Amino acid sequence: MNGTSAEPFAARRGRIAAWLKERGIAAAVFEDREGRRDPTVRYLTGQPGDSLLLVTAEGRGILVSWDVNMAQALARADEILAYGDFERKPVRAVLGVLAREGIRPGAQVELPSTLAYPEYIRYAEEGGDFDFLCREDGADEFARGLRAVKDSAETEVYRRASAITDELIDALEAGVRNGSLSSEVDAALFLERESRTRGCEGMGFETLAAGPARSFGIHAFPPCTSGAFGTGGLSILDFGVRLEGYTTDVTMTFVRGKPSSRQERMISLVEEAYREAAAMLRPGIPSIQVARRVDELFADQGFKMPHALGHGIGLEAHEAPALRNRDDNTWVLAPGHVVTLEPGLYDPEAGGVRLENDFLIGPGGAEALTRSRIVRL
């Protein structure tokens, strides 16, 4: 990050500042800490974690970091302070930075919407006469909306991350075919190593490798074991690489031997649902329509998918826009959205089938970024 241009971060903070100014809010607080990660801090500064960020309506970005050495090396902000200077207490840090910036009691200050209720009460009690806002449609929701629409720097990262993902998909298929990858841990660690060799930070989330004995679970637990993978039956591998903070997210299914008739039906239904959904992706379509179509297709055949059809990806493995068949999903797909489709069906006896790829919504349609598949061995 050291050699990275400060420009995209400053531009993004500028959009937050304009949003604040328009609403008469003096500053917004973003916080990324253990147990409550918010990659918006990274989106706005490049700092990958463990920091509190204040963005003021005047466009200043002040980062208070748990590890100031790391922040000096990685982050782009107008000022970088040490959390230790505020007794490592978030309320102290926020009040301290507000004072340094000359923001006076009485001003509106937006707090993270994820702030716990008892912590909000502490801000209210210790925060003098500041008017603290804490709401679901506040500044962090606005930032999530910005993050959903990838800018050109981000799209460029996704092209490189997708190419690496595709290389890994091919290499993995080859390894499972030739028997060199025959356990869940073999498959998962192969990806860990190969992704880092290719310059990735690592995986975007813990790789889920579920051999035939465990593929009935949506998210097998533990994510991988030393058990068999790619052997007779259905095996699921769900992974993403993280490049410069951004994760891909794909799922392969491996089918070894002759599937039972129920397995065969599940496989062809998932493939059909995937094709139908992919054909529907375009700017302007409400994502609930795509998700509903797949749920209906499965229901017509007596099946039920126990999870959402897909989701946005970015600095988080699950972010906006949603692709979910639920009334509160009001997302309309738009150019710059990067989303996954991951239809899947699971059966305690037959095992699971899931197929997942990433798509970039463009001005005229959708482009598949990755080419994962159901592999018959």
Place this chain on the structure above:
Amino acid sequence: MNGTSAEPFAARRGRIAAWLKERGIAAAVFEDREGRRDPTVRYLTGQPGDSLLLVTAEGRGILVSWDVNMAQALARADEILAYGDFERKPVRAVLGVLAREGIRPGAQVELPSTLAYPEYIRYAEEGGDFDFLCREDGADEFARGLRAVKDSAETEVYRRASAITDELIDALEAGVRNGSLSSEVDAALFLERESRTRGCEGMGFETLAAGPARSFGIHAFPPCTSGAFGTGGLSILDFGVRLEGYTTDVTMTFVRGKPSSRQERMISLVEEAYREAAAMLRPGIPSIQVARRVDELFADQGFKMPHALGHGIGLEAHEAPALRNRDDNTWVLAPGHVVTLEPGLYDPEAGGVRLENDFLIGPGGAEALTRSRIVRL
């Protein structure tokens, strides 16, 4: 978990129920979900994640799980329901279970203390006339206090996990010495594989492998790269294995070549601080005294440690009791506490040194569970 006895989980829920009953609270809600993990759900049911748990004052435990197939296989509860039956909405799920249990509006219901302020408002609005509590010293804090004191089943897991950790420490030292492990990713993936081969669920947290170029950071970012490890200078390796949910947490430092005089001073100071702190561990001592002693020792020599001295470990890598030199740390060490000591010093030029091991506080003193060390190559 399938073959696991339901007894410890029922006994733990019984202590929560008694706490509730004593206070006239009808039920407590615990929630483990993406972005807000709470392993208390696992502590009370064995279910490793993505679930909402209601414990009633009558001693019933009702689990609402995102993946009901997985929960049926892994969890021990009086009832297991599907989150999908409540439109995947937490408030609906809580109200639904309260109704099923015959708990009537007007009753007090304790919500997680980590509940976001806007979500609390939604409970208050949609929750009819229930009296929802949400406070820092509520049921989840009580549960964290229970979790801090390991019972005999947990201590037994720690003995096995520590033995595996020690095997890995030895194997890692051998690999770095003989040059077969010479990059950060080599070291980290070696541990990933070896831990799973030994029956662990995986690592307790992402392994931090920082070669000489990056050891100046407390938590190097990214946690590991394909860069050199164990080469000339100071390399830090911070890892833990996760066995049946419980994580160990140790840090090794590797010193290759002749250290500079500043590096030499940092190494001997860290070793001295470690010895002094370890000698102070005993039941009845306020943990702030131990942490303050180390901070003073460093300050006398013109150094400053930018993090806490240690912390409890268990189902989380950082849990109670704290070992921190801060006024709000009122923990007194007690039999059953499992804690780490991790004195460390960092310098942007010289790199970092940290030494960390795990200790079990017993009735008469403390026992070192692991034997990590600073290795001179």
